Every structure is written in C-alpha cells, then in structure tokens.
Amino acid sequence: MVLQVALSACTLFMIWITWQGLRTGAxxxxxxxxxxxxxxxxxxxxxxxxxxxxxxxxxxxxxxxxLYYLFG
Known part of the structure; x- marks a missing residue:
C-alpha cells in the first residue's frame, strides 16, 4: 500500500515538473x-x-x- 502511494505521488510530481517545464521553457x-x-x-x-x-x-x-504490473 505504501509503495502504491509513493509511486502515485512520484507520477503526479513528474507530471507537475513536466508541465512546469513546458510552460516556462526551462x-x-x-x-x-x-x-x-x-x-x-x-x-x-x-x-x-x-x-x-x-x-x-x-x-x-x-x-x-x-503499478499495474506489481498490483494489477
């Protein structure tokens, strides 16, 4: 359960970083x-x-x- 939450949080963080990079250009x-x-x-x-x-x-x-492979 903890691993699922951690991987989900990492995914959301990566989406935020990517969006920020595309929006600002850096x-x-x-x-x-x-x-x-x-x-x-x-x-x-x-x-x-x-x-x-x-x-x-x-x-x-x-x-x-x-996540799908490990817990799906």
Whole structure:
C-alpha cells in the first residue's frame, strides 16, 4: 500500500515538473559541484531541455505501468 502511494505521488510530481517545464521553457538540470540551481532553457540549450522533458514523460508512462504490473 505504501509503495502504491509513493509511486502515485512520484507520477503526479513528474507530471507537475513536466508541465512546469513546458510552460516556462526551462527545466532543472543536475551539475556536479554546483550549489545553485542550473536550468536548461528551451532556447539556449534545446537538446538538454528536450532530453529532460522526454525523460520525464518516459517516467510518467513507466511508473503507472509498474503499478499495474506489481498490483494489477
């Protein structure tokens, strides 16, 4: 039951992050050793931006599929 709630919450969080990225044109990226947030902008770095968006969409599809596989 706890795993179902956690995976559902992760799915909703990924949907929110993806929507926010598509709406604003910027997504957070991980940069080793950086203490400030680093963003990939749609205009400045389109490859990194779209790879992050595609990764989020893949997670949005995978997590409910995993829920169905485990508990369906």
């Amino acid at each position: 997504v957070d990226t991980l940069v080793k050793g950086s203490s400030v947030p680093v963003y990939a902008y749609r205009d400045k770095n389109p490859v990194s931006y779209w790879l992050h968006i595609i990764g989020y969409i893949a997670a949005i599809i995978t997590l409910p599929s995993l």
